[in-house]
Structure formats: C-alpha cells, structure tokens
Amino acid sequence: MRSLVVLFVLAAMFAGVSVFAQSGVVSNVKVTMQAVGTFDTVSPSGMIEMKCCADEAEPASFVVKVSRDVSGAIVKLTGDLVSSNKNKIPATAAELRIVEGERLIAFKEVDLKAGKDMRFWLTLRVPQRTPAGTYTGDVAVFVSGRPIAKLPMKVTILPMRLLLPSKQYGYSLRSGGVSEETYKALLARLPSYGIVLTSISGPIESIPQGIKNVRDAKLGTTIVYYNPGLTYDEILKAYRTAASAGVTRLFYVNDYESSDEAVLEKTYEMMRFMKLRLEHTMAVINNQTAYEKLGSVAECTALHISLPYVQELLAGKQRVQGRKDWWYWDIAAASAKENRLNAGLMLWKSGLDGVFIPHLPTDSTDEVGEPIFDSVLGEAFREGTDDVRYLTTMMNALREVKDGIKAGKFKNPVPAQMLVDETEKYLATCMAKPLMSLKNSDYQDMRMRFADYAMKLRAIAPKY
Incomplete structure (x- = not known):
C-alpha cells in the first residue's frame, strides 16, 4: 500500500x-x-x-x-x-x-x-x-x-553572448509628487527594462542634481530636459548649466500637447534658432499639424505611433534622413502584445532609432501609475527590447560574415553566402508577417531562430 x-x-x-x-x-x-x-x-x-x-x-x-x-x-x-x-x-x-x-x-x-x-x-x-x-x-x-x-x-x-540593442530606449518617469528617495529608486529600476535614457524636469537650477540622479542610476548621458515655456536666454542657460555638469547632449523638449498655431509657430522659431546655434532640441509630436510644422527643424523627434509618417514607415516608406526619430505610445493603454511589438519587432520593421516614452498625462482613473514597473505591460515591453537584442546580435554576426566575404577571407565563400542569403530571407519573411496577429509563442520561435542564425554566422565569421 x-x-x-x-x-x-x-x-x-x-x-x-x-x-x-x-x-x-x-x-x-x-x-x-x-x-x-x-x-x-x-x-x-x-x-x-x-x-x-x-x-x-x-x-x-x-x-x-x-x-x-x-x-x-x-x-x-x-x-x-x-x-x-x-x-x-x-x-x-x-x-x-x-x-x-x-x-x-x-x-x-x-x-x-x-x-x-x-x-x-x-x-x-x-x-x-x-x-x-x-x-x-x-x-x-x-x-x-x-x-x-x-x-x-x-x-x-544558450551558448551565445547577447549584445545590447541597436535601438535606444527612453522613458520619462511620471510619478509626480513622490519623494526624492522614491524617485531615485524608480530611476535605478529603468535599466532592468532596457531603458538607457530618461528626462529631467524642474527649474534650471535643479539640472545638476537631476543629472547626478541619472548618473547614479547608470543611465546614458543623453538627457531630455522638460520645462516648456522658457525664453531663448533661459534655454541657453539650461544648456550651459548642463554642460557645466558634464552633459553636452541635453535635448530641450517642446510642450507636445498643443496644436495651437501660435504655440507651434513660437516653438518652430525656438527650434530653428537652436538648430542654427548647433544646440539640441527634441519635438514630441502627437498630431499631424505639429509634425508638419516642427519635423523639419527638430534634431530629434518622438512621434506618436499613430502618425501617418510612422504608419508609412511600417508600410515600407523610406525614412527622413538627418534626423533621429523615436516613437512612443501610452504603455498603460496598450495591450501586453502591443507593448512587446512596439518595443521590439514593429520598431525594427519601422527602421526608427528607438522608443522614447514622454511625460504622458494621468488622471484619477489611472490605476497603473508608472505602467512599466511591476506590471505585465512592463514585462512585455522588456521582452520587446530583448527581441531587438537578439536581432542586433544576429545582424552583427551577419555583417561580419558579409564583410569577410567582401574582403576575400573565405577560401570558398559559397557556403557563407548561402547562409547570409538564408538569414536575410528569414528576416524578410518575419517582417512581412502580420505581426500583430501572431501569438507570443510565434515571437519566441522567431527569437530562437535569430539566435540560431547568430550562432551559425558567428561560428564561420573570420577572425580579424
């Protein structure tokens, strides 16, 4: 018994x-x-x-x-x-x-x-x-x-070193009214979600402390400064203050919510002036009117994912050259699948430089708070950044093999070229699929195929 x-x-x-x-x-x-x-x-x-x-x-x-x-x-x-x-x-x-x-x-x-x-x-x-x-x-x-x-x-x-993503990920904390200690703790958590840059806000005099907080969190040295409504002289003072604290890539960002023509004209002139002075500006754009007005003068943009230009990129249109373009969406309003794809495969398909989630408005019905933390939505976002890490690793190995073929490093380049062609064909097939209609297991299968190709390519890549 x-x-x-x-x-x-x-x-x-x-x-x-x-x-x-x-x-x-x-x-x-x-x-x-x-x-x-x-x-x-x-x-x-x-x-x-x-x-x-x-x-x-x-x-x-x-x-x-x-x-x-x-x-x-x-x-x-x-x-x-x-x-x-x-x-x-x-x-x-x-x-x-x-x-x-x-x-x-x-x-x-x-x-x-x-x-x-x-x-x-x-x-x-x-x-x-x-x-x-x-x-x-x-x-x-x-x-x-x-x-x-x-x-x-x-x-x-897996027996593979996973590279950092070739795309950049930024996130502006939106926990207003929290203590300095809590704010620092939240900043310190951003890198675990693939985030490498963030924003600071507040008076110009607070910029050095904001920069210190960002550095302590081991985030990148590109920082967005959100303080709309400053005069030209105040903006220049903000740049000088940041430079004295060791940051030369401070992007002053506009007040993105407005589509008022007078406000847009003022913002346009400010960005045009700063561009002539070789200073950095960023336009966060959520409507077509603002895009048509500010897109030509902003060094960097964060574009809402619904904008026609963004949708045209997903359909195969070529990007505007000479401008760094990120996209954004409301993580809390999106599904887990949308968050993963927008941070991962769809981002790669668009050809944009990365993601920057700006200060999004909240109200009393927002139960998520900082939606990237302690949520399935944030876990999905990080899965998207990891999808890009796998793609980056594969593409890095692919480039090394292609460079080796071009440089005559292979005695018989035919097998290497066949693997290159197979890899590129598989990636093109993935990008042509209706990504939003697939299941999470499909994305995982793609990820493992990217890893498989990365390891095969790395195994034959010439040693320089």
Missing part, C-alpha cells in the same frame, strides 16, 4: 500536481501547480521551461490551486537551479510576484483559497557570466517550512 501511495504522488508531481497529507503541516489538501502562458493563454503544463541567454531576464507564469484553504503559504524556489556540470543560477535570481489583472504584486506570504486559481509571475534574471547549459530545479509552495507541492523548472542557457 505504501508503494502505491509513493507511485501516486510521483505521478501527480509529473503532471504538475503534488498531493501531501502530512500531519502538522496541511491535512488532506490537494495542491495543483501548473505552468501557464505569460502573455497568451496556453495549455497548462507540468513544467516551467525557459530558453534564454546569460544577462537576460526571462518571464514565466504558473497557477496554484488548493482543495482547502491554506494560510501563510510561501512560494519560492526550493534552491539554486543547477546544471549537470554543477554550475548554478542562484535562487535569488528569480523574482516571484502575484498576478492581479495587469499588476504584479510583491508578497512574502500568501493565503490560498479553496478551488481558486492563484496566478504567479516568475522573472528570472540570469547573471551575466552564467555558463551555457541546462539548469533544473523546482518552485514550490511551502507551509510551516515544508514544501506541500513542487513544480519542476528547466532553464536552457
């Missing part, structure tokens, strides 16, 4: 279900743990499976259901993830949160209610120097220090 019980428990665990009846822990409770989709609904699975690179954050999701109420449960990894070579991904690399709508809620303990699915989100931040290989472990539900259910994890780390 005892052997039958053991076999039943093992079979249940294999199917994503664990059943324990341990005196003093939980009596006669059935616990089900199953892996589910992150951004799409997929069939439940008895194992969390992930494929990624070192220095990458990868999400997973799972649900827990109990037959009777369980109070004070702790959900965490049972230990480090370990490979056959005894390499480890530390358990601390996994962040677990509860999913409530689009929000991801941090927790220490959780009360599980009978018959109700509780969904959890796992973000695994793989350390930079993690060796390639397959790592296994378990995530478990603990009560009184003992596991009452386990869900196996298998993480495959």
